Amino acid sequence: MNNFSAAQRSRVTMLDVAERAGVSKASVSRFIGDDRALLSDAIALRIEQAIAELGYRPNQMARGLKRGRTRLIGMLVADIRNPYSIAVMHGVETACRQHGYSLVVCNTDRDDEQERQHLAALRSYNIEGLIVNTLGHHLDQLLELQREMPLVLVDRKVEPLHSDLVGLDNPAAVRMAVEHLEQQGYRNLLLVSEATDGTSSRLERLDSFNAEIARRPGLTGAVVELDGELESRLQVFLTKPGHKALFCANGVAALACTRALKASGCELFGDVGLIALDDLDWYPLVGNGITALAQPTEAIGATAFDCLLKRLRGDTAPTRTLDFLPQLIIRGSTQLPVGGGLPPIAVGQLQIS
Numbered sequence: 001m002n003n004f005s006a007a008q009r010s011r012v013t014m015l016d017v018a019e020r021a022g023v024s025k026a027s028v029s030r031f032i033g034d035d036r037a038l039l040s041d042a043i044a045l046r047i048e049q050a051i052a053e054l055g056y057r058p059n060q061m062a063r064g065l066k067r068g069r070t071r072l073i074g075m076l077v078a079d080i081r082n083p084y085s086i087a088v089m090h091g092v093e094t095a096c097r098q099h100g101y102s103l104v105v106c107n108t109d110r111d112d113e114q115e116r117q118h119l120a121a122l123r124s125y126n127i128e129g130l131i132v133n134t135l136g137h138h139l140d141q142l143l144e145l146q147r148e149m150p151l152v153l154v155d156r157k158v159e160p161l162h163s164d165l166v167g168l169d170n171p172a173a174v175r176m177a178v179e180h181l182e183q184q185g186y187r188n189l190l191l192v193s194e195a196t197d198g199t200s201s202r203l204e205r206l207d208s209f210n211a212e213i214a215r216r217p218g219l220t221g222a223v224v225e226l227d228g229e230l231e232s233r234l235q236v237f238l239t240k241p242g243h244k245a246l247f248c249a250n251g252v253a254a255l256a257c258t259r260a261l262k263a264s265g266c267e268l269f270g271d272v273g274l275i276a277l278d279d280l281d282w283y284p285l286v287g288n289g290i291t292a293l294a295q296p297t298e299a300i301g302a303t304a305f306d307c308l309l310k311r312l313r314g315d316t317a318p319t320r321t322l323d324f325l326p327q328l329i330i331r332g333s334t335q336l337p338v339g340g341g342l343p344p345i346a347v348g349q350l351q352i353s
Contacts (some may be wrong), residue, residue: 022046078135080107087301288333
């Protein structure tokens with residue numbers, strides 16, 4: 001068996017393979033393409049041996065461009081460090097692989113200039129479709145790409161883009177959280193969120209929280225965004241009378257609140273309850289575990305690709321919004337009474353761990 005460096009393999013051409021096998025260049029092209037069945041077994045064997053001997057690796061990108069298909073899907077994410085983004089991206093990548101596509105991921109790091117550069121790069125790669133999880137500040141570029149290929153939004157709406165949108169049913173998720181806290185006896189609630197920054201999903205959660213508090217006379221509620229004053233704001237909240245609970249709008253907020261509460265010497269979770277959107281691996285390890293509203297991130301990612309694939313195959317149906325329900329996972333942070341039975345849950349699924 002011959003071992004070749006990447007540099008050596010890159011110098012081997014299709015013509016070299018044809019000459020070694022004693023066949024035409026067209027026969028080699030058929031062998032590495034979709035027309036291998038047109039070749040006799042003897043010719044196919046000679047080509048296979050020549051490829052092995054020379055260490056030839058076909059340039060799949062060049063072949064794709066020649067045929068007008070690269071089988072590349074682009075994905076633009078605002079923050080690849082966010083656990084939600086990673087989980088959704090995994091769902092997209094798995095679905096891509098199952099259908100013979102490759103995923104090109106670009107992280108804007110919440111920077112407008114990075115987004116502009118990445119959009120230009122993705123276009124140069126001749127991607128066949130694009131999945132977007134950003135604020136879409138470069139609307140002209142996105143609209144131009146949308147005219148050239150299917151585009152699907154994940155989690156965040158970009159209003160001028162009339163595209164399929166896949167994400168969480170945010171009003172239902174907030175309703176589940178507030179209802180659970182109310183049924184557990186909490187009366188003073190604080191929603192902790194990252195800065196809304198025009199992000200539609202964060203704004204939906206904030207608006208839904210305020211609406212839920214307004215229609216429940218037994219509850220009071222307030223909203224704070226993550227900043228350098230979080231610890232002092234939580235200390236003020238802890239001085240309020242009655243049973244108190246935090247509702248963290250995502251995993252980033254949950255981590256920030258847990259750190260701030262620990263730094264303040266708060267008894268987790270005796271002085272204050274806590275429920276969080278997302279269900280991260282570390283939630284069960286804090287105190288008696290953090291109650292979570294788990295997003296079906298794998299399904300969200302896979303569905304985003306499925307929508308894109310349907311559009312690639314010619315689906316011209318009106319754009320659709322696909323909202324998933326979270327799963328309520330009750331742990332010790334909301335002080336579920338031992339042996340007290342479970343209150344009815346209005347929407348979604350319920351799991352006890």
